[in-house]
Amino acid sequence: MSSRKNVILIGFMGVGKGSLAREVLKNSKYMTIDTDDLIESMENRKIKNIFELEGEEYFRRLEKNVAKWLEESVQNTLISTGGGFYKQKNLKKIGIVVLLDSPFDAIIKRIKEHPNAAKKLKKRPLLADLKQAKELYDQRRPEYLKLADIVIDVTDKSAEECAKEFLKKVKKHG
Ligand code: S3P
Numbered sequence: 001m002s003s004r005k006n007v008i009l010i011g012f013m014g015v016g017k018g019s020l021a022r023e024v025l026k027n028s029k030y031m032t033i034d035t036d037d038l039i040e041s042m043e044n045r046k047i048k049n050i051f052e053l054e055g056e057e058y059f060r061r062l063e064k065n066v067a068k069w070l071e072e073s074v075q076n077t078l079i080s081t082g083g084g085f086y087k088q089k090n091l092k093k094i095g096i097v098v099l100l101d102s103p104f105d106a107i108i109k110r111i112k113e114h115p116n117a118a119k120k121l122k123k124r125p126l127l128a129d130l131k132q133a134k135e136l137y138d139q140r141r142p143e144y145l146k147l148a149d150i151v152i153d154v155t156d157k158s159a160e161e162c163a164k165e166f167l168k169k170v171k172k173h174g
Helices: 017-026 035-043 047-054 056-073 104-113 117-122 130-147 159-173
Strands: 007-010 031-034 077-080 096-101 150-153
Touching: 007 017, 017 031, 017 077, 017 159, 031 035, 035 047, 035 056, 047 056, 096 130, 096 159, 104 117, 104 130, 150 159
Parallel strands: 007 077, 007 096, 031 077, 096 150
Antiparallel strands: none
């Protein structure tokens, strides 16, 4: 494990970063924070609203501020991130990078099968057009893989199974 002892979860929208973090929390010493939640509380408004009123560039600047704070001030924490947070230049300085990986179609299926599917789709501006979202996925996936210290294939696995695999792999990574 890095000296900072943070673990940072990256991966495409809807892959289950938040669910995994909450599951890990039940069975380990970690505390968790989520970069989107931090941004929403900093701004006192929803991500969707920030995108609509201020644009994506503004949102990415907020992510950059969060990344700087994480690097300087946060330790021993499991950090889940928005799907585009991996672009932050200091990502690897924040902690061990764990990628939750799954094919695009499986991610969309996972979202659509969720009891709150409509809400899950609506809150993510970059999922509004599935063709564009697939292009974004194809562009990002190799970049995610390049940054990852650990990869967890979450396809057709429960949050519990993923959490077990996560804890085993992070322990092994040291
Ligand atoms: C984004 C992913 C979202 C959120 C924002 C932008 C992205 O988070 O940060 O809508 O660029 O992939 P989730 O990955 O939690 O959906």
